[in-house]
Amino acid sequence: MTADAPTAESASARFERWVLPEVEVLLRVARSMTRNSHDAEDLVQDTMLRAYRSIDRFDGRYPRAWLMTIMRNAEINRHRRQRPSLLTAAQQRLPDPEADGGATAETAVINLTFDAAVEDAFERLSPDAREVIELVDIGGLTYAEAAGVAGIPEGTVMSRLHRARRRVRTTLEEQGYAAGMSR
């Protein structure tokens, strides 16, 4: 991507170009970070406001990584504002995703069962392992973007992620799931 001169266009145009296309990714990551759909929307709004205020200083390179850094800082501030005793109450799980309307009833049931087993295996992972899966598999970030958000090296993202998926796989095998049982 070519970086534009910081003052080449209005703040609004820059915001439309670099921030608005990232709304869905921002929301995915926010839901992973907050584990609460209402807090996630608040966090994305806060991130967009902060991005707008600092967009004149942004050089146009790697907008997603820039936004993720803003979001991470916003989330840290949000936690600082909350009393620790209230944090636990906010850790509500997101609602279950809807069933796939295009699948046959039988396939849909198998997929839902498999998906639930994967979710259960995911919940058993350590917080570090869950974080990288949340960022890459659920949030759709690249390894480099996930590294920026988590504040760890890219190689650590990769090793944690691969190890986490192997654990999920082992858990599924222990529950009797075999290859080809889903999708």
Place this chain on the structure above:
Amino acid sequence: MSMLDRLRRRRLGMRMNCAEVGEVLQRHLDGELDDGPSTIVEAHLDMCRRCGLEASIYADIKAALAEQGRLPEESVQRLRDFGERIAQGAPDDGR
């Protein structure tokens, strides 16, 4: 695909053995591998049942995890509207 194409693809897939494919398989599925090696892995998965099965297991797990990231359309729309208001020069906190 012609017989010749199949042979070429098989030869391409043999440029990596199963252990080498296993080492880079997850990066390949994540789209984090360069085009060259990724093409070899893809050809290997076509010709090797064991590695193909391994890939399908991780692809299934990845797809199931991605399902958790499906977003409510109304949330996305609310945030798009909020972003549009900011872009139009009315950056209030909206809450």
